[in-house]
Amino acid sequence: MSGFFKLLKGGNKSSFLAAIVNTIIAIVKGVAFFFTGNVAMFAEMMHSIGDAANQYFVFFGSALSKKAPTPRFPNGFGRLINLVCLGAVIIVGILSYETIKEGWHHIQHPAASTGVAISLAVLGFSILLELFVLYKAGKEILHEVGVKGGFLAPLSTSFIHLKRAKPATKLVFMEDLVATTGGVLAFVAVLISYFTGFLQAEGIASVLIGLMMFYVVGKVFLDNARGALGETDEQMLVHIAHIVSENKDVKDIKVLEVIKEGEFLHVDLVAEIDPTLTFAQVDDIHDVLKELILNQQSVTDVTIAFDEDDGIRKWTHHKDPHTALKTHD
Template sequence: MKELFGLMKFGTKSALWAAIINTIVAILKTAAYLITGNVAMFAEMMHSFGDAANQFFVFIGSALSKKEPTERFPGGFGRLVNLVLLGAVLIVGVLAYETIVEGIHHISNATHSEDWFWLNMGVLGASALLEMAVLYKAMKEITEHLPKEQTKGFKLIPESYKNVKDAKPASKLVFLEDNVAVGGALLAMLAIVVATYTPFHSATGYASIVIGIALVFVVGRIFMDNAAGALGVADVKMQARMGARILQHPHINDIQNLDVIKEGESLHVELKVEVDPHMTIKEADEIRNYIDKKIKEAVENVTDVIIEFDDDDDVDTWSQILNNNPK
């Protein structure tokens, strides 16, 4: 148990903040539902409670993935976060289904009402602001590897969208979910205004369906990314980046093979380099230390590096690998 609590400090902070904020938002929506009896607010309440539970499990999974390898699991626990996120998308999938069904129900049973208008607007407005705070935290995590001047001020927003595909799995989930949450809250507010002050009383139903479809997109994106992560997906961009650094050594003639495999938030590296066959063991050991240092300079979250040596075959293998890799 002590080890479990010790690992919690390594969990993804945006997921923890998202879980806390969504719990607060869910409580606000629960109070609003109990006062107004608004079915749409009930759906939003369930949505927020589901998000809170989902993101709490994501935080736990990202923390446990940092556990050191054991005799029973010598490969470590890096891919555990991918497995947790695959489970998390099931929750989001159920929420998406319920949201769409609730929207269809509202369209077929739309009625005009101005009761508790400002309470509903106030709760949704407060929810949007709180979700924006979580979204900002996720944006900071996604862009933490970039120079500060590149993410200063409003530059953070476009840079986070540009780099989201390379983000940690947990940060990506929070980022995508909170985009839907913020957009959904704003859309719901607009729909309430339209339904209250125009003849288009079914606007909230259509808004609910749009939010549900957006959640389906999140489910699909997260499922595909984490299914690949659970299987072990190659990071082609990182391979090229590491290869360029390794070949800076004057006694490394070529790279015969270089695999960079994503394991959750960590990377596993295996490579075979070509050197002079008459090289001494001491010289080879110095090269091994050089490679290990260069790789860890290129990226922080490398769990292990396996290096093999082979004699130079006078064939430029690394250039061929780069040309054959998809961009």
């Protein structure tokens, strides 16, 4: 049991924080919907329930993915986080459908809701909490990719680096981005409905929120499906090829693979070297390259082999300056 709690400490902090916040928000929105009957509030409640469930799943999945390899699973559990995220989006997909269905029903049969002040207060409170979680997730993205920025960077620069974020952090950021936007939509819809009498506004907001949730489902599903299959990290591949080629003993790169294993990277390298080198010299080269590659961000496993140099330089992929990364010391 102590080992399990130790694993939980390594879980994604952003997803755990988001899960707690969305649980609170879902309860508050549920109470508000019970007293007001506001359809936009219903959509937001469903959204928050889906986000909270997702983020609890992701937190436990990210923690368990760090479990050490076993004789039965010698390659480790890195891709478990991708499988968990794939399962989590099913929940969001179901809630998205219910949200759109309820919104469409309200468009066809509009009905005035009560307790406008309660609805606006709850939505305003929820928007602030979601924005806080979004900010923390954006900050975590910048930390994961090794980028520093100013106070507003988590809400601006983080979008540029979203693709390189860990699966769990990316999911939290995208879900809370949609949640914050959905909260604003619901807030505006309540105002329009109250001041103009256009009651369908709440139903339209509900449908739009559901569609945004479906977008997250599709995006997260595709990202994690690639991760579960074993996707190449192209940018890191170019970077590692560059630093390996700078070693004076490496004449050429015969094979180089950088595969994403959940939040981590696995590297397979076959380098061509001088065939006249002694075993001791080759062993020293192996140790230097292994230490160098393991020092790169997110790399946790390296397999290195050597072949004799054939005198023909074939590997040129590392020469692209636009995809090279800075070396992580």
